[in-house]
Amino acid sequence: MLEIHDLHVKLEDEDKQILKGVTLRVPAGEVHAIMGPNGSGKSTTSYVLAGRDGYVVTQGTATLNGQDLLAMEPEARAAAGLFLAFQYPVEIPGVGNMTFLRTAVNAQRKARGEAELSAGEFLKLVREKAKALDIDAEMLKRPVNVGFSGGEKKRNEILQMAMLEPTMCILDETDSGLDVDAMRLVADGVNALRSPERAFLVITHYQRLLDHIRPDVVHIMAEGRIVKSGGPELALEVEQNGYADILAEVADA
């Protein structure tokens, strides 16, 4: 599904190399987790995949089902099935959450040559998905993320994901700032979408989310590279010992 090969990325405005050869393969049907110290390049990886401005790819490739992601506009990447749940969801005053969701859903359907949802169909769908995430009607009426608590914003990201039904879902610290119950809701939301045709890349600092969403593979990122990959036990090791041991071991190798 997602293949990243030797990806090197620097900032556009500064001569600063952030990703220094990221290589990663997430096959359909699998859940991969990325962990790593602050500033190691996890969010940058997700932004570059989603097409944010401000970064320059100096080397390497990234493909989604064989399509060259890096050559596509952000909206085309979304239509191709990529979704990024932001670490910091953006507030957009004056744009209603419903308008936003409906515009996004229908834009993607249109890009894929599918019929747009009618107002009625859309409303029914969004109510059903919102209910599962414990998002009330009042929140849907408000402007996008404006006045939402940290946890509400994260749940709103998952609602968008549930509505858009992407095939490659990247979640950047969606668990940060969530209370125990919200964590459960988010994990349920992710698990409900798990299928053989879909893959997940879950960026997290904590083992807890991974208790709920069992990853197939855990990657450790440090200084702009994936330095180690392993099974779910790798996350436990990080939780217990921090990164020092792993980084030292990699440095020795």
Add this chain to the structure above:
Amino acid sequence: MPDSAVLDIMTPSVGGQGAPDPLSMRLGTLPQGGATTAARADALARLRAMGLPRPRDEYWRYTDPAPFTDATVAAQAVDPAAGDPPLFSDVDRLRIVFLDGRFDAAASDDLTLSGISILPLSQAQAEAGHWIAGAYGRLEAAGQSPVPRPFAALNTAAATDGVVIHVTGRAAKPVQILYRRADAAADVVCHHVLRLDPGAELTLLESGLVGARGNLVIEADLATGARLHHIAALRAGHPRVSLTHLFARLGEGALLKSFSLSVDGAHMRSEAVIDMAADDAVAHVAGAMLGDGRQVHHDDTVFITHAGLRGESRQVFKKVLKNGATGVFQGKILVRPGAQKTDGYQISQALLLDEASQFLAKPELEIYADDVKCSHGSTTGAIDETALFYLRSRGVPRERAVVLLVLSFLADALAEIDDEGLRERIAERLEDWLNTRPAAVG
């Protein structure tokens, strides 16, 4: 037959070296006044005393007065098919149609409506003893100090028609002034007078194409507890030169909400002069404008004077500028001595969609009372790239995302329209316009 009193005053009194002065040139032939003759003569005297504005005048530094002072106006082809479909057509309202600035009885609805009496100015001034004799030009005259507004005096002197409305109760439905044009060179001067009795309420809508050049004045006198909702949405579709003035006086506890939507056009200035002399009055003036192209120059000039206690005023102006368009905002809050507990708020913001466009803002506060709350702010910014990326990452194409962000930028101004149905119509119109002209937004 021209009125001789008016003609006498038209003779240049100063610097008359034989050649006609620019003011006489600009005025041309004045219409007959009837009950408004004296008021028109007074206005002309005021105008003579202050003269036409010059580019160096304090309130004309950002907007060139020449297109308004020129004796003639360039013809603008009339293409009935161009521009937008009529606005408010599905709203239950009473229509008063002006064709090239003159009342068009055949196209207008029956002017009978409960709670309100409506007459074209041309008829009202012909009625002996009509109250218009004492009201016409009164608020305009009062609004000439401390800042002169020569074009409003010119309008009072020279208006060919307008509408005279007396609201005695709650108007049964909104009244719409609809401007239509046929003459490509129509130089329209309309003057509307509104009088709202205590507790009366009116929604006034203005829309359509005024003329190649338009000079519009509204005088609105609101008695105790009266409420006036005003929405002006003049149509896009030709490079109009337009100057509008709203003069309002608010009685105790009266409410004025005025919103204007402006799309493209050429050289435009919209002034609001609000007198809040009585206690507990509330005035909100707001505007949303979109300008695409170097020929677009749009100026909002607002002057709100608080003299009563606990007055509340809000100014909310938003401009979206692109391809070299210019936006101007000059907003003033004057709080007179003793106007305690005044709550004055002013915000003007421009969204520049490129670097060729510009926004010039001159916010002013002048406060002579100590127990007041007044704030103002002005910002100029570009599209928020983070929000744009967020929308695009959800699959919203760039052009559509920009439209959403433009609407989001304008939302605070639209929020000043109380009536939800009318607000949605304005929002839809804006959205249609943005969607059908994607090139206009980047």
